[in-house]
Amino acid sequence: MFNPSVPEEAREFLDFVNASPSPFHATHEAAERLRKAGFKEIKERDSWNGTIERNGKYFFTRNGSSIVGFTVGGAYKPGNGFSILGAHTDSPCLKLKPISKKEKSGYLEVGVQLYGGGIWHTWFDRDLSVAGRVLVEQEDGTFKHTLVKVDRPLLRIPTLAIHLDRTANDGFNFNKETQLAPILATATKSALNGFDKAGDSEAEALHHPLLVHVLADEMKVKPRQIRDFELALYDTQKSTIGGACNEFIFSPRLDNLEMSFCSIKALVEAQDIANDTNIRLVALFDNEEIGSLTAHGADSNLLPSTLQRLVATELGDEKVSATAFEEAMHKSILVSADMAHAIHPNYADKHEENHRPEMHKGTVIKVNANQRYATTAMTSLVLKELAKKHNIPIQEFVVRNDSSCGSTIGPMLSAKLGLRTVDIGNPQLSMHSIREVGGTDDVPHAINLFKVFFEEFPALEKRIFVD
Incomplete structure (x- = not known):
């Protein structure tokens, strides 16, 4: 072989x-x-x-x-x-805004900022998730810097079907504020799972309660303990060796x-x-x-x-x-x-x-x-x-x-x-x-x-x- x-x-x-x-x-x-x-x-x-x-x-x-x-x-x-x-x-990456909660046309979206000089069109149609640090309030009132990395795909920025934009192959142009917003979930499924109302934590007032609960579950803390965070989006596809002669790192x-x-x-x-x-x-x-x-x-x-x-x-x-x-x-x-x-x-x-x-x-x-x-x-x-x-x-x-x-x-x-x-x-x-x-x-x-x-x-x- x-x-x-x-x-x-x-x-x-x-x-x-x-x-x-x-x-x-x-x-x-x-x-x-x-x-x-x-x-x-x-x-x-x-x-x-x-x-x-x-x-x-x-x-x-x-x-x-x-x-x-x-x-x-x-x-x-x-x-x-x-x-x-x-x-x-x-x-270069996409980072969550301080208030990231968005809802449009039946979808829960997450507001993001551009960090650095990325080739942003490459972030479309990728299986994305979030990682970074969370400030978690402890039982004694102290705050702990805690790393979080959600390993499963949570987010996606879908492209528009070519049937709805016949100029798509003439140059991929998009608005970085309104069309580079990742989808987190549908409003319907979020409501069915009990996340149609804001929770009682400060974080849930600024971000989708669904997202805050995902983070809390990942870190095994209560949502109310999450006081602030710095989160970046990342591609969940792992780095790998590629090329016919195993000569490349795709990463x-x-x-x-x-x-x-x-x-x-x-x-x-x-x-x-x-x-x-x-x-x-x-x-x-x-x-x-x-x-x-x-x-x-x-x-x-x-x-x-x-x-x-x-x-x-x-x-x-x-x-x-x-x-x-x-x-x-x-x-x-x-x-x-x-x-x-x-x-x-x-x-x-x-x-x-x-x-x-x-x-x-x-x-x-x-x-x-x-x-x-x-x-x-x-x-x-x-x-x-x-x-x-x-x-x-x-x-x-x-x-x-x-x-x-x-x-x-x-x-x-x-x-x-x-x-x-x-x-x-x-x-x-x-x-x-x-x-x-x-x-x-x-x-x-x-x-x-x-x-x-x-x-x-x-x-x-x-x-x-x-x-």
Whole structure:
């Protein structure tokens, strides 16, 4: 039987993305992987003096949707550098409005907001459900952040039959406010099941009581305990391996959970912490898809404050110089990891002729003369040298001059910290669609590249002379 093998890392990624329909779930999954690898959870609200030690492994979360994990090298001293990987946990999606209750033509509908720059027509005719976090009131009056993921299809945005719109194949145009409303149930069935009247909870006054009861049943709480929530719609069709040679990953949220997964796995598996002079750090931020300017996004104080605290943390009797942070920044580098555009066979002219990344041929270094990507010759050299030494494939990408260019967390963090930065990502198709396509081999390619980056950057940095 013809059944080509699939890299184990790609199969492990499927488990990660299938368990992560929201940034809250992605952060939880990353935390669980770190915890199982012996990382100790710490809190930003606590003092780190006396907690952080050389050879130690730690992580913390912010808002439940961003996470920072790090290891302290056995040879680290304050003023030494940081080896940093940055990615993001969010993806374009539909999110419930604060008041989502709608009823039209005998149907119960749910009001949604657009989050990020999604290809919204791909959300029609999909089996959708909801996931995110719920604030649940406890018996003692406290409120608990609780994850919820309803695994069965609850919602659907149906297209209009072609018999009623003969222009449907001439271009799929729709109103995002009035025609992108998911159907939850029929009013008839909802009433027959006793949900024709608002319940006695605050949530049921704002959202369909039927939906609130589904959430309550899922979490095994009473509807009145649900005080508020942040819920996103997601496609219940699971990520899977596809292609005749098992070479593709068909999945939602490749951008950017693939880079998030590879970063965490590399941090866990990288060797020789005892001899490392640096702190190895992974930061997975929320809200990249909407500009990152939030308390838990890359344009917040999350990374700067973390680095400043680590530099200032007391390690035994060692004194920290007044300029230790500035010294550290000039010995550090950020690898901004966000997915890249693979060459599309049906739209090959959209790529610059000498920069056409292909799946299975390695992680892509992204360059832009206008610094929409923060890569420079010096920062790309770091990854090129490491890739060359270990025979890890790598590619390069620039956008065409007659095309717009997206951006990443790289430029904002580079400018905020004066930090050398290189923008990279694995190649994929259908970016920002509800179902995207990546290559199975590129998952281990990225993990291997990130591991040698953690293990060997401090030694390589000493050989690069740039002021």
